[in-house]
Amino acid sequence: MTGPIVSGKDPRFEKTLYKHVGQPNSWTLSYYLAHGGYQAIRKAIAQGQDWVIEEVKKSGLRGRGGAGFPTGLKWSFMPRNTGKQHYIVCNADESEPGSFKDRYLMEDDPHQLIEGMMIAGVAIQASKGYIYIRGEYRRAYDRLIAAIREAYAAGYLGQNVLGTGFSFDLYVHRGAGAYICGEETALMNSLEGLRANPRMKPPFPAQAGLWGMPTTINNVESLCSVVHIIQRGADWFASMGTEKSKGHKLFQVSGPFKRPGVYELPLGTTFRELLFDWAGGPTEPIQAIIPGGSSCPPLPWNDEILDTPMDYESISAKGSLLGTGGVIGIPASMSMVDAMWNVTRFYGHESCGKCTPCREGVSGWMVSLFEKIGTGQGQKGDVELLESMLNQIEGRSFCALADAACWPVRGSLKHFRHQFVEAVEQGKPVERLGSRWG
């Protein structure tokens, strides 16, 4: 076969990121070393900063945290030789509902992340790294701490790594349970011990980030991918995926499917392949899928969508986002009103309270309005009111959290408006998610 690899069934495709997940003792240093670990960092140190950035740029790796910003470009924004302390921060606060890929990377392959952070450290001249880990990931935290201790003991971390003159210190910080800490500036505030409110940009973190120093923040998966890009070369990575979305990605499937879970597939794989061939197909009729975690607009379940390749551009063209690649299936037996009510309640609870549209609009009004419609007290005009509220909130908030709360609702109103109208007209409480489990 020739051409780019856009299917997990392509014989040329092999699992890399998740290769060791589920293996016995895969989290230990000895296992990691036995499987070719800590080779990429030697190569990176030997080849130097410019080569690393160039290689990552060439690979076409885009940030896997959701926004899809090219990682190499992000690193090249970092100022050089400032004499200041530079920081690399790993955003491991995986709090998007429907997304659970980073957890297993950290639990079963912590050294891969450590190595990825060190490579990033080489690329941006950072000698200190922070992993901001979601507080609920207790096992991942324990394994990371153990792995960092092992790495220090073996000389992979600390002063003068492996005698190369490169120094790198790594710290792990546990979050206290806030979705907003996935926003990079709020994460930095939280890391500094302040209230987790997003900060003003500019200055961007590359100019003044953590404690005012140049900082770069990357997702766990991005950093892990870098290890393989350095090891196997940019061309290997770029051979997968579509023209603008290159490489492989961890897709997560949740909802009523036979085998929900995390699947490592090249970008450009179709929904159909992921959901039927890998996840085993639905166990009950599905009405909608959310392609990339709860903040993405849902798409209807039809052949057109199922045959859409999963890459940043194709999903955008369908009116949604690839996001974190967390595909959520919503069964037909469930009301979209309830699903969106649940999503809105989540975002309302997670709103940090800094800016007006998010605090009053999402956290206050939208939640109340969904409660009104969902409990069967909706009135004529409520759907229009909801829509006008979305117009009033979207694009006007300080950070993207309010937008993230608006997009799924807007997407549902686009494709499933009739369900909302019915809920209002019938005046009956919608069936609640909880009722499925009694």
Place this chain on the structure above:
Amino acid sequence: MAKVTINDRTIEVPNGTSVMDAIFHAGYDVPLFCAEKHLSPIGACRMCLVRTGSPRKGPDGNFIMEDGQPKIFWMPKLAAACITAVADGMVVDTLSDEVKHAQSGMVELTLLNHPLDCPTCDKGGACELQDRSYEYGLVEKFYQPDPMELPMYTRFEMTRRHVDKHHPLSPFIVLDRERCIHCKRCVRYFEEIPGDEVLDFIERGVHTFINSEDDGLPSNFTGNIVDICPVGALLDRTARFRARNWEYDATETTSMDDACGAAITVDTRSGLLERIRAAERREVNEVWISDAARFGHEWVNENRVRSPLVRKDGKLVETTWEEALKAIREGLSGVARSEIGVYLAGNSTLEEGLAALELTQALGTPHRDFQGRTAYPVTGFTPASFDELLDAEFVLILGEPTEEAPTLHLRLSEYSRGLKPAARLNHGTPFADLNIKERMPRLTHKLALFSAYPSNTAKWAGASGVHAPGAEAALLAALLGEGEAPAGLAEAVAWVKERLAASQRVVLVLGAGVLNRPGAAIKARQLAERTGARVMCMTPAANARGLEALGFFPGKGGAGWTEAGPKAVYYAYLPTEAQLRAASFRVLHLTHRHPLAEKYADVILPNQTPYEKRGHTLNLEGRVLPLEPAAINNGEADGAVAALAVLAEALGIQTPVRLVRQATRLLTEKHKLPAALERWLPKGSGWAASESDATQGTLYLRPTMWRREQVVGAVAQVVELKLEMSPATARAQGLADGYQVELELPGGRERLEVKTVAGLPDGVMYAPALGAWAGRSVEAKILVGGAA
């Protein structure tokens, strides 16, 4: 400079100006809640959303054109004007439907959970939310779909958020959490301006609320949050429900509570002083004032002397000024003119000083002085202005700015963040100065502080230390390289010496502790001369520099304000009992009645408080500041100019000053007093201070922001009257924590509670000075003591 087009007007503003200020500069309006002068812009309220765009250059290097004009590429999202910096060629639109919709939508969201209690809210009528809602809220286009329909007043038909109302944060400030719109001005204010982080947001989302820790608001600058709160969430408890905002008679004048001369607005109603707010005076206090200047006014209304009192048959009886004149004439007959003493209060105006000077010169008496004059003349130092302070490379403080000159502490906060005075735009101070950021690092290498009592300002100092009162001279000698540093300060002194040597523009800040010890003050002067430093003197008397500059201090052989001497005396304040007892005829010119006055005064004349005076004062920069009388009902009270005119008449002397305006004219013509807000730095002669004037004793009267008369009502709940000492000193004195003692202080007897503080120098007791005696040491006379 950047060229920016706002709607139809093209203006030029300095680079780095925010779009918000460019809009105001162009004369257009944009609504705002979270931005505030001198605070960091954060873009939280989203009220100031505007559409921005700019022309773009094509690949050929020329602007992409459309209809003969450069094509404007508009940003896809609306931008918050307060946190967006202008760029050359930027185009801003504040009038389109898209912008209006965003702004009215934001008003709607802000009002969702805001209670409708405007009629009972003290902010009503001066409320930014009211104004913005009125101007920007109900755009008919969006809320009245059909001209024949009724406008849609609300679309929010759910229960509002109900949380704590009238929650007292401190005796001065009450918080209404329902009214809070989460603009974060107060939180930012505390972090950025006084540096006391006592408030923060708790919880998140729609449940976010403001709270402090349990022990109130431990800061000397809490009141400013009342001024900056855009709604009625934070309100002045001392003025609670006194009047609506439009009912007050507002008078802008100068605070005489300290030597900084902060601008205040005095609000009165029906002849009563009800409230004081900060006024803007960019050169001095910007828009901030201390709590003493704001809340210390409750004493003004009560228990006033409203008409002259004359002692008849051993009793003081109310009478008229004519009768008082007669009584004074009788009392002064037979007293030699050189035996008459004239003593003014430390907060007297320049006009009063001139009147007193003219009178004493006509009398030929050396007995003249003002209360709170320091032992060393402050006119001996070249003063720095606040602008020069911000420009300094190094500032050395010997004293406690938070207590002695609170405004200076706030300006030092600006200095320690490396800020410079903001550009003056058409609308004045920028509302969103992008140079100011949240949590700016404090430049501690530019500041050092030594004081006889722990000072709050020390938190910004690269080196600081507490020394025993009286060790100032030794400390300064060490800084001059003439001796050993006092114990424990060697390292700090070495650092300061290094910094002084390396810095060009140095400012020295001297507290009353130094100025009252001539030995130390002489050394300070040497240090200033050697480093070329300008000096700010935090005098206990508000107008010390002005009165000294006029030459109003004791003549040769005259008795100073701390001594007894003259036979017949005029005091514009309440002196000590010993001084009263020593005189044979005493004219007291007082605002309030006092047992001591009842006992000794032969004539009491009704005096004006500084809020009722017209005139001028000089602050510690040497800046001329105006005083305007507020509409306070004080009966027949009059200032020292009138009282001294009566005295002159009783003595049959013609003085050139009988009226305040006469005095003002004389000051401008003869003494070349410049216009208000300019600086007056005449070559003062001063007096020769000798080291023997140094005060000695084991009781140090530490400077306090509050004066004795202010400690009533709410202030009394806040001010801690404690006798502090180290645990070892307490043991030596046989005292322990919580003991109640009564002390004989120069200003009268004071009941204090003993409090031991670890780290204070041994062998010294600290009592709050509460006024003119600040920075002096006296012998401790404990009258009553024992366990509480």
Place this chain on the structure above:
Amino acid sequence: MSIAALAQSMGITLKALFSKPVTIPYPDAPVPLKPRFHGRHVLTRHPNGLEKCIGCSLCAAACPAYAIYVEAAENDPQNPVSAGERYARVYEINMLRCIFCGMCEEACPTGAVVMGYDFEMADYRYSDFVYSKEDMLVEVEGTKPQRREAAYTGKPVKRGYSLPYVRPELEGFKPPK
């Protein structure tokens, strides 16, 4: 002048002689007032007895004649005067200044000050025209001079008007019988 004209005018007189008079023998008979008459102000109460007035001073702000003076104070939560945080400690209307335009009633956010019906306020001293809260609360019948006279004679207050009905805004107001 002709006989005919004379007869015509006499006819009119004769007709008027036997018709019902339009004048009222006031003060012996009450004046029939319209329900929307603007008379002396009434300060109404809530059904639970608390004053409606919260001392917001909006009536004073709206008054074109500057006739109203309000001083507010904070309610004692144990023993409140009005519903809410504040009440009017002093509420005075100078009836000599008042032009009975009713703007105060328009401005009142709680419906506390309502134009009543009393109009017989003629008095002798200036100070007697300053009506305080005690003179205007809803349970007070009549004007100051009327009540003074009633106290002097020991008879009930005599109010010189009658009403077809009372406006509902005047909650708790008792019209003269």
